[in-house]
Amino acid sequence: MTFFWQDPQFGDKMITLMAAVVLVLQILMVAQRWLVTNIRAFGVQSFLLASIAFTIAYFNHAPHIYIVAALTLVFKAILLPVVLERLVMKLEIRQEIEPFVNVPISVIVSGLLTLLAYVVAESFYRPAEATVPASLGHNTLAVAIALFLIGFFMMVNRRKALAQVLGLLCLENGLFLAAISLTYGMPLLVELGILFDLLVAVLVLGILVYRIQETFDSMDVSKLSRLRG
Amino acid sequence: MMLLFILAIPLAAGALSFAARKRPAMEAINLSAFAVLFLLAAALAARVLQRGSLAVWNGFLRADALSALVVLLTALVGLICSVYAVGYFRDDERNRVFEEDVLGAVTISKLRKYYALTPLFVFSMLLVALADNLGVMWVAVEATTLISVFLVTFYGRATSLEAAWKYAIIGGVGLSMALLGTILTYYSAHNILGTETLAGLNWSVLAAQASQFDKTTMKLAFILILLGYGTKAGVAPMHTWKPDAYSEAPVPAAAILSTATLNCALYGLVRFYILASRCLGADYPGRLLLLFGVLSMGISVPFVLIQRNFRRLLAYHTIDHAGIMVTALGIGGPLGALGFTLHMTFHTVAKSLLFLCAGTVYQHFRTDLFRKIKSGVIRVLPFAGTVFLMATLAIVGTPPFSLFQSEFLILRAAFAAHHYVSAVLFVLFGAGIFAGAVLHIGNLVLGPAEARPLARWYPWRDSAVLVSTALLVIMGFWLPGPVFGLIQDAARIVAGGP
Numbered sequence: 001m002t003f004f005w006q007d008p009q010f011g012d013k014m015i016t017l018m019a020a021v022v023l024v025l026q027i028l029m030v031a032q033r034w035l036v037t038n039i040r041a042f043g044v045q046s047f048l049l050a051s052i053a054f055t056i057a058y059f060n061h062a063p064h065i066y067i068v069a070a071l072t073l074v075f076k077a078i079l080l081p082v083v084l085e086r087l088v089m090k091l092e093i094r095q096e097i098e099p100f101v102n103v104p105i106s107v108i109v110s111g112l113l114t115l116l117a118y119v120v121a122e123s124f125y126r127p128a129e130a131t132v133p134a135s136l137g138h139n140t141l142a143v144a145i146a147l148f149l150i151g152f153f154m155m156v157n158r159r160k161a162l163a164q165v166l167g168l169l170c171l172e173n174g175l176f177l178a179a180i181s182l183t184y185g186m187p188l189l190v191e192l193g194i195l196f197d198l199l200v201a202v203l204v205l206g207i208l209v210y211r212i213q214e215t216f217d218s219m220d221v222s223k224l225s226r227l228r229g
Numbered sequence: 230m231m232l233l234f235i236l237a238i239p240l241a242a243g244a245l246s247f248a249a250r251k252r253p254a255m256e257a258i259n260l261s262a263f264a265v266l267f268l269l270a271a272a273l274a275a276r277v278l279q280r281g282s283l284a285v286w287n288g289f290l291r292a293d294a295l296s297a298l299v300v301l302l303t304a305l306v307g308l309i310c311s312v313y314a315v316g317y318f319r320d321d322e323r324n325r326v327f328e329e330d331v332l333g334a335v336t337i338s339k340l341r342k343y344y345a346l347t348p349l350f351v352f353s354m355l356l357v358a359l360a361d362n363l364g365v366m367w368v369a370v371e372a373t374t375l376i377s378v379f380l381v382t383f384y385g386r387a388t389s390l391e392a393a394w395k396y397a398i399i400g401g402v403g404l405s406m407a408l409l410g411t412i413l414t415y416y417s418a419h420n421i422l423g424t425e426t427l428a429g430l431n432w433s434v435l436a437a438q439a440s441q442f443d444k445t446t447m448k449l450a451f452i453l454i455l456l457g458y459g460t461k462a463g464v465a466p467m468h469t470w471k472p473d474a475y476s477e478a479p480v481p482a483a484a485i486l487s488t489a490t491l492n493c494a495l496y497g498l499v500r501f502y503i504l505a506s507r508c509l510g511a512d513y514p515g516r517l518l519l520l521f522g523v524l525s526m527g528i529s530v531p532f533v534l535i536q537r538n539f540r541r542l543l544a545y546h547t548i549d550h551a552g553i554m555v556t557a558l559g560i561g562g563p564l565g566a567l568g569f570t571l572h573m574t575f576h577t578v579a580k581s582l583l584f585l586c587a588g589t590v591y592q593h594f595r596t597d598l599f600r601k602i603k604s605g606v607i608r609v610l611p612f613a614g615t616v617f618l619m620a621t622l623a624i625v626g627t628p629p630f631s632l633f634q635s636e637f638l639i640l641r642a643a644f645a646a647h648h649y650v651s652a653v654l655f656v657l658f659g660a661g662i663f664a665g666a667v668l669h670i671g672n673l674v675l676g677p678a679e680a681r682p683l684a685r686w687y688p689w690r691d692s693a694v695l696v697s698t699a700l701l702v703i704m705g706f707w708l709p710g711p712v713f714g715l716i717q718d719a720a721r722i723v724a725g726g727p
Contacts, residue, residue, distance in 0.1 A: 120449075124445065124446060148405075152402065155398070164398060168398070168402065168405070171402070172405060175405060175408055175409055175412065179412045182412065182413075183412070183415055183416050183419050186364050186412065186415060186430065187364065187429065187430055189362075189364075189365070190362065190364030190365060190367075190368070190430060193364065193365060193367075193368035194364070194367075194408065196368075197372065197375070200372075200375050201371070201375055201397075201401060204375050204378050205397055205401075208393055208394055208397060211382070211385075211390055212390050212394060215387050215390055221394060224390070224391035225391075226388050226391060227391055227392060227395075227472070227473045227476075227477075
């Protein structure tokens with residue numbers, strides 16, 4: 001007799017469900033206007049990614065993914081959102097995001113990008129030769145590519161420096177999901193390196209945001225246009 | 230052991246400079262570290278030439294001829310720039326470029342920033358060349374971006390912040406594409422190699438089995454890698470950060486960025502090119518590379534022609550040369566590969582020299598706009614002016630200099646491989662760049678001068694320029710046997726040999 005927590009089918013369903021929520025959160029980030037809500041949505045998204053990693057580690061008996069999941073939880077779901085919110089408070093900036101393209105059209109674009117992601121993911125889907133559980137490769141990969149594309153769109157669409165950084169972080173979340181759903185994650189050492197780089201990147205970008213705000217009295221990066229030709 | 234020392238020395242130099250309190254100490258640490266590093270890099274090259282390749286730590290670090298060449302070039306530029314930097318920053322200090330400060334605390338902290346970050350920057354570039362694991366290589370490439378962002382913001386002007394922001398964001402997005410490409414490469418291999426092993430991402434392991442990789446995945450992976458590392462190399466259309474970053478960074482850092490960092494990005498691209506061409510045949514990656522390479526050369530022509538600022542001119546020039554090297558890679562075959570490695574070597578020597586000359590002119594006149602200097606640099610700065618003009622002639626491929634040979638070789642390879650359209654465009658764009666660069670720099674250097682006093686001999690800066698000039702001139706006529714051997718071995722690896 002197998003209990004449901006031993007049944008790999010159940011694990012797959014859980015992962016698909018969490019991946020779906022991750023995608024919904026991503027579109028939520030595109031749809032709403034407040035920077036702090038955006039940061040929190042990013043935190044929840046990272047928490048779900050860590051849970052997906054835990055689930056994969058549990059059902060496939062892959063101990064090194066536990067470490068990756070724990071680090072993701074600590075750094076991406078807790079530390080980064082806290083640091084970013086502090087930065088927002090410290091800068092005392094107006095909190096609206098002000099995208100170039102208005103919200104309804106942005107949401108439609110995100111929908112189209114998700115569709116595109118499914119088409120791309122389809123071409124990789126070969127259940128016959130997969131060594132990783134089949135359903136893992138399909139939906140989750142599609143969500144991962146969607147996160148990547150929508151993150152890219154968020155960066156292009158936003159004029160505020162900090163909002164662009166959030167786009168970059170979402171893009172990285174997509175990469176994490178792609179790595180974990182395709183291959184059980186990269187080798188541990190590489191995962192650690194990537195996470196470390198991400199932290200430093202946020203630190204560097206944070207410092208830049210701070211200094212841009214100080215120098216220009218604004219975070220509108222579309223005003224950074226003195227260097228031409 | 231040697232590989233460990235090569236990595237440990239710049240790391241230690243960075244830490245020591247960070248702890249140092251006085252300017253002479255920082256200068257001494259940097260100079261001695263880069264001198265030792267250069268000797269070690271030369272020794273590494275010699276050993277690789279004898280033995281083929283060497284590895285430590287279960288193959289975590291590995292050096293073959295290609296990585297040894299990149300290490301040697303990086304160490305060379307590092308050494309020349311560390312000598313130049315001493316004079317450059319003393320001049321900045323004398324002219325009170327840094328914010329007003331009675332105690333000199335700002336000056337010291339600025340200097341510490343440069344002298345501590347530059348060795349770390351060089352360290353991460355060396356790690357790119359020496360890490361066998363493609364994931365670790367990606368981490369190191371990202372680290373070069375993160376460190377050099379602070380070199381771009383060095384002067385803290387509004388424009389430096391703008392440049393640094395573009396650099397960090399465009400670089401960040403580009404490298405995330407490279408990471409996705411790396412993940413997909415790993416995926417396309419994992420059916421054969423199995424997962425969860427560190428060695429599963431080692432280039433030497435992957436290269437041995439590349440022919441069995443999943444082809445669809447590898448195709449997408451290579452496109453992403455090309456876009457990703459291409460962004461870092463400044464290949465069009467992802468080149469827009471380049472002129473800004475190069476014209477805002479302190480001149481020695483810009484010289485390192487435009488040569489050694491370019492080499493590292495191309496090195497990453499080459500590693501994946503080898504995997505892709507073993508998996509898919511040379512045609513598919515070759516055509517993509519040709520497209521982007523020729524596009525970069527084409528895009529830089531109008532900007533060189535209408536340029537008003539000579540440091541930005543040099544940056545567009547670097548975009549052109551990145552395009553030339555990518556084109557050479559795309560043409561492929563033994564001839565194209567040899568053109569690639571030769572051009573990489575010659576470009577490194579000539580372009581770093583150009584940046585240093587431009588820096589001397591910039592510091593003397595306190596501007597980098599052609600309009601404000603007017604002309605006649607040669608009458609004020611006879612040495613730097615002459616070398617500036619000479620190096621410009623060298624870099625646009627005028628015959629007595631070495632870049633003519635490598636560009637001619639690439640052209641020959643293009644004709645031999647029947648890439649006639651690319652070859653014709655190559656010549657056309659080359660002519661455009663030649664006209665623009667020689668016209669602008671010629672006007673700047675020659676011509677009547679205002680009544681300005683003759684500048685004195687700048688001991689540090691001019692001796693760095695002198696050594697670099699000697700190298701450039703000698704290379705035009707004679708390439709030492711072992712160096713050419715290393716370049717040939719590296720080309721053999723690029724062409725897909727063992």
